[in-house]
Amino acid sequence: MSKFGIIVDIDKCVGCHACAIACKEENQVAPGIFYERVHRSENVAANVVNYFRVSCMHCDNPACMKVCPAKAISKGPAGEVLVDAKKCIGCKMCLSACPYGAPQFNTEGRTSYFGDKVPLAERPLEAWQHHPAGKAEHCTLCTHRTSKGGIPACVEVCGIGALTFVDYENPTEAAKALIAKARPMNAAAGTEPKIRYIAKHMEVETFEPKV
Template identity: 30%
Template sequence: MGDTTKKERRKFLDKGLKVGIAAALGGFGISKITSKLNANSKSDSGEKIELMTTDGTLIEIDSSEVVEVQHSEDHDKKYNVREGMPHRKFVMVIDLAKCKNALKCQQSCNKHHYITGDNAWLKVYKMQESKDTAPYWMPTTCMHCDQPACVTVCPVDATFKRKDGLVLIDNERCIGCRFCMAACPYSTRVFNWSEPKQEFTLDMDMLEHQYSPEHGGMPSVKGTVDKCDFCPHQVKNNELPHCVTACPNGVFYFGDKYEDTVTNGEETLRLSKLLEDKAGYRLLENLGTEPNVYYLPPVDRLVDFEDGLEQFTEFQSVEKPTEE
């Protein structure tokens, strides 16, 4: 995006603030405006603006009653953990033809997020359409949907979606209701029923940092939900997620949809051409969740199929463990 385009966009946003101020302030903003109206403010510019109240009622007020917020020049460039990285849209492509269940992706994810195999965020399943078709391995992660059902049902705003495409969980807000797990059609979330048994040495320097939903290396918390986060702590530093760099077969591609490029660390490809040439698809398209994880069909496989770890040899739903 050029400087001219950014300036025009900023002008548009500044003008839009007057119209959108009610939405930004919510009921509080409307109550302040209506109270000013009731007080019969002496200043009157003669210019009227229509605003919608929180109950859907249109009201007409004088433009002088709306305070225009002045932003700094770099306002739209500043980073916020709940907003994400400006002008970015992260996507992942998983090439099923290359996966041989090496599980290096899962091991690296577990190590850098201090999670156990039982609660792994990334799982690899043995898939087979029928007894007459060849089996293949299918890695699964959070789909980071554009229309995430998990965000809609969360009653405490613990699960949220960023503008850069990442769906994250704030474990300090999570109350363990598991509504998000019930709403997710991909069954990619896990619940910490007990204190996690750490298999890796904790990074004490990391533990001294103030908690943030995007910090990697923070231990799981009992009574909260976890899931794949696309490694935002890596992405923010222009580095690839751990699963991408750990895979020895180049299965995972990660990139920016706006730039139309993805890479597995070894090769960088045009996203749109890759999906078109190899018939890329997304899981459960008919649900309208619009996931940001794409799959390439397991055709012309580059590796022989070999059985891997026994616990991941078939697709099965996650059952609630017996509580002690």
């Protein structure tokens, strides 16, 4: 059994947004919707500016799944937190419960940046690229890729190695070292995220600058 996640090395990230754009293209999400957001934090004392991606954390104990009245949220085969758009009723209780603000909602129903006559993608959409308006959606950890032995699009395009795709149940030797150093964001929430962070100049659990 696998349990997938991503280790984010904040000390390497330069805030280029390649991960966020790759995710948007991979999933063909609507205007204004970003499954990944790149955040910025400055440590004035150390004269360091930190950048880091934030998305669905694919928690082992997801708060969203507990509160969903439609039972639209479940875990995938490798622990991915997934939303069934057919079941979702758009109540946004998942967004209220999520400590990371991960669920996104295309409430306007827009599918194009260029007007109603031009689709978001000229090619036919793949199954994972259909996003009904008003339904919860977020990072799926690219389960359509990982289920076939691939890696998430964001990890693939990160040219400086700030993102590492890991299997917590079957880690490589290199992954073991990263996992040992990585910490979850907002650990106090108790959701046990599988997206974790390494940083020299930030307190990862609170994302406050280290003194």
